[in-house]
Each structure stands twice: as C-alpha cells, then as structure tokens.
Amino acid sequence: MTHTRLRHYLGMFPALAFTVPALIKRQPLNMKPIAVIPGDGIGPDVINEALRALHSLEEVFATRVPLEIFDYGAERWLREKVGLPPGAMEDLRKNYSAIFLGALGDPRIPDMAHGREILLGLRFGLDLYINYRPIKLLREDLCPLKNCRLEDLDFTVMRENTEGAYVGMGGIFKKGTPDEVAIQEDVNTRKGVERIIRYAFEYAKRTGARTVTMADKSNALGFGHDLWQRAFWEVAAEYPGIEAEHFFIDALTMQIVKNPARFKVIVTCNMFGDIVTDLGAQLQGGLGMAASGNINPEGVCLFEPVHGSAPKYAGKNVSNPFGAILTLELMLEHLGMAAWSRLLHAAVMSALDEKATTRDIGGKLGTTEVGDYICGKIKASCSIESLNR
Ligand code: IPM
Ligand code: MN
Numbered sequence: 001m002t003h004t005r006l007r008h009y010l011g012m013f014p015a016l017a018f019t020v021p022a023l024i025k026r027q028p029l030n031m032k033p034i035a036v037i038p039g040d041g042i043g044p045d046v047i048n049e050a051l052r053a054l055h056s057l058e059e060v061f062a063t064r065v066p067l068e069i070f071d072y073g074a075e076r077w078l079r080e081k082v083g084l085p086p087g088a089m090e091d092l093r094k095n096y097s098a099i100f101l102g103a104l105g106d107p108r109i110p111d112m113a114h115g116r117e118i119l120l121g122l123r124f125g126l127d128l129y130i131n132y133r134p135i136k137l138l139r140e141d142l143c144p145l146k147n148c149r150l151e152d153l154d155f156t157v158m159r160e161n162t163e164g165a166y167v168g169m170g171g172i173f174k175k176g177t178p179d180e181v182a183i184q185e186d187v188n189t190r191k192g193v194e195r196i197i198r199y200a201f202e203y204a205k206r207t208g209a210r211t212v213t214m215a216d217k218s219n220a221l222g223f224g225h226d227l228w229q230r231a232f233w234e235v236a237a238e239y240p241g242i243e244a245e246h247f248f249i250d251a252l253t254m255q256i257v258k259n260p261a262r263f264k265v266i267v268t269c270n271m272f273g274d275i276v277t278d279l280g281a282q283l284q285g286g287l288g289m290a291a292s293g294n295i296n297p298e299g300v301c302l303f304e305p306v307h308g309s310a311p312k313y314a315g316k317n318v319s320n321p322f323g324a325i326l327t328l329e330l331m332l333e334h335l336g337m338a339a340w341s342r343l344l345h346a347a348v349m350s351a352l353d354e355k356a357t358t359r360d361i362g363g364k365l366g367t368t369e370v371g372d373y374i375c376g377k378i379k380a381s382c383s384i385e386s387l388n389r
Contacts, residue, residue: 037069039101089122134291143283200265207265215246281307303328
C-alpha cells in the first residue's frame with residue numbers, strides 16, 4: 001500500500017493510526033549518525049529520556065535515526081586520562097550529522113579539566129561560534145517574575161562561543177606564593193566578533209524579530225569591547241529594517257528582569273552569554289528547562305542542555321529531562337526534521353499542561369515517568385499527518 005493510500009484509510013479510521021505505523025518497516029534515514037555523548041552525572045539520565053522520546057518518534061515516522069554512543073567523560077578520563085581520544089575531533093567533524101551531549105562535570109575532577117578538553121575542545125575545534133540559547137516561557141506559572149505572560153519571555157541569546165576569556169590564554173607566575181600573578185586573557189578578534197553579530201542580525205531577519213540587542217562592558221573594557229562596539233554598529237548599518245540597541249551587560253541583566261518582553265535577540269560575548277543564559281533559564285522555570293545548540297552553519301553542530309551534571313542527583317530519577325528533550329527538539333529542527341520537532345514539542349506542552357513533570361517545576365514524577373509520559377503522548381498523537389514525511 002502506498003503511503004498516500006494509507007493516509008487516506010487512516011483518515012477514515014483515525015484509531016488505526018495508533019497501530020499501523022508500527023507495522024510499517026522502519027526505514028533507516030539516509031543521514032550520517034548522530035553522535036551521542038551522555039557524559040557525567042545526570043547527563044545519562046536525561047539523555048536516556050530524550051533518546052526514548054526519539055525512539056517513539058522513530059516509530060511514529062516509521063524511520064530509524066542512526067545513533068552512535070560515545071563514552072567521553074569523567075570515567076574515561078579517570079581511567080585513561082583521555083578526554084577526546086586522538087582523531088575523535090576529525091571523526092566527529094566528518095562522519096556525524098550532529099552531536100548530542102548530556103553534561104560534563106564530576107567531583108573527582110575538581111578543575112573540570114576533562115570538561116574543558118571535551119566541551120570547550122569541541123566548541124573551539126569544530127569552530128561552533130554560535131551558542132544559540134532560546135529563552136522561552138512555556139507555562140506562565142514557571143516564571144518567578146510577577147505577571148509574566150508567555151509572550152513576555154521569548155528571546156534568543158546568541159552567545160559568542162569560540163573566543164573571549166574562554167580561550168585559555170594566560171598563565172600563573174609564582175603560583176602559590178604571596179607574589180603570585182594570574183593572567184587570563186580576553187581574546188576578541190574582528191572576525192570572531194563580527195560573525196556572531198552578523199549571525200544575530202541574519203537570525204532576526206529570518207525570524208522577523210524587530211530588534212537586536214548587543215550587550216558588552218565597553219565602559220570598562222576599553223579595548224576588547226571597543227571592538228564589539230565598532231563591529232556592532234557597522235553590521236547594524238547593513239540591516240536598516242532591524243532596530244539595533246545596546247546595553248552594558250550589568251544594565252541588561254536588570255532590564256531582563258524588569259521588562260523581558262522588550263528583548264528578541266541578544267548578542268554578547270562568551271562569558272556574558274554564559275551568565276545571562278543562566279538568568280534566562282531561571283526565568284523559564286530553571287536550568288532544567290533550558291536548551292542550547294552550539295552551531296557552525298557550515299559544519300557539524302553540538303546540542304546540549306544548559307544545565308550541568310548535578311552529580312548529587314545522578315541516577316536518582318529526579319532530574320528534569322525537559323532540558324535534554326527540548327535540546328533534542330532544537331537538534332531535530334536543525335537537521336530539517338521539522339515534523340519530528342513539532343510532535344516532540346506538542347508532547348512537552350501536554351506534559352506541562354497536565355503537570356506530568358518533575359518536582360523542580362511543580363510536578364510529582366520521576367525522570368523516567370516524565371519520559372514515559374512523553375513517549376506515550378508521541379505515540380498517541382501519531383496521526384495521518386505524521387506519515388506525511
Ligand atoms: C555552559 C557551561 C560551560 C560554559 C562550562 C561547563 C564550561 O556553564 O555551557 O553554559 O561556561 O560554557
Ligand atoms: Mn553556563
């Protein structure tokens with residue numbers, strides 16, 4: 001039976017839609033595999049639920065998504081002193097369609113050396129210069145602000161992701177003595193600053209956002225952020241239809257709390273973007289709700305929830321899987337699988353409506369029970385439309 005005929009019959013008997021797709025042989029999608037790095041702490045817990053959701057989507061769409069799981073993280077680091085093994089970067093760059101990362105961080109590695117090597121290594125090595133972090137309120141009572149409506153909290157932070165204070169340049173002189181000197185360089189290149197700003201404007205243009213806000217600290221950092229100022233206003237001039245505005249980062253954090261509705265696209269440097277997205281995450285309902293994509297428009301991209309590894313909750317079935325599930329949604333969207341990401345989003349929205357959530361956002365369920373709910377919803381919403389690939 002052709003899919004068209006099948007759709008026709010399913011339209012006549014919607015109840016069949018629950019069973020028929022599962023009977024269709026699952027076709028492997030013609031794509032390179034997704035590299036999955038569950039990582040440390042709660043990383044495996046939340047990635048597991050996201051992958052179960054993905055498997056439910058595979059059933060609905062009668063299509064298999066190739067995956068490959070990697071054990072990069074604290075255990076391997078402690079065992080073999082290896083973060084990213086030799087050749088891994090090239091392998092990921094060439095042979096995978098995306099990277100899906102859980103979290104990195106382990107109390108046995110207090111300086112996070114493995115996390116820097118793996119996460120920052122991939123951000124720099126794959127030149128993932130955009131850290132794309134949408135801040136979107138999905139249910140009003142999740143927001144700690146008074147009277148914040150859904151439409152009031154809906155902006156995207158474009159965090160520069162390959163430069164700034166994160167590059168690891170500097171050193172410590174006379175370490176451990178009263179005379180010690182620690183220098184951490186803040187690196188801003190014309191190319192690096194300009195490309196993230198340009199991406200923010202292009203994104204605003206593509207999504208119909210009226211304003212792009214740049215935040216820096218040029219009143220104190222007269223070299224690096226002077227470059228941000230010049231690059232921003234020069235690029236802004238190329239986009240006359242989009243309003244460009246500037247805030248110093250300290251004032252921006254205040255404004256985000258005071259009047260979040262005015263922001264649509266915020267572009268800022270690596271460190272400020274790190275900080276401001278934790279603020280944004282809390283306004284969305286906490287770190288458990290925040291998703292992110294590390295993007296290079298020309299290459300393989302890495303997707304990770306914003307939360308960390310929260311080691312004390314690992315394996316306890318309490319962590320919120322929505323950060324990872326919403327991150328999966330971003331990844332599917334990025335891979336051009338819009339119907340998949342829409343279905344996943346609808347399942348998350350139902351879970352929020354019905355309070356089928358973990359305790360951090362007011363529910364009573366464990367991590368896996370939330371996953372069960374999401375999988376159930378995805379399969380139940382399997383409709384004629386979902387066959388329409
Ligand atoms: C994040 C994290 C990382 C960062 C840490 C783990 C290095 O906080 O992705 O926001 O600062 O970028
Ligand atoms: Mn962070």
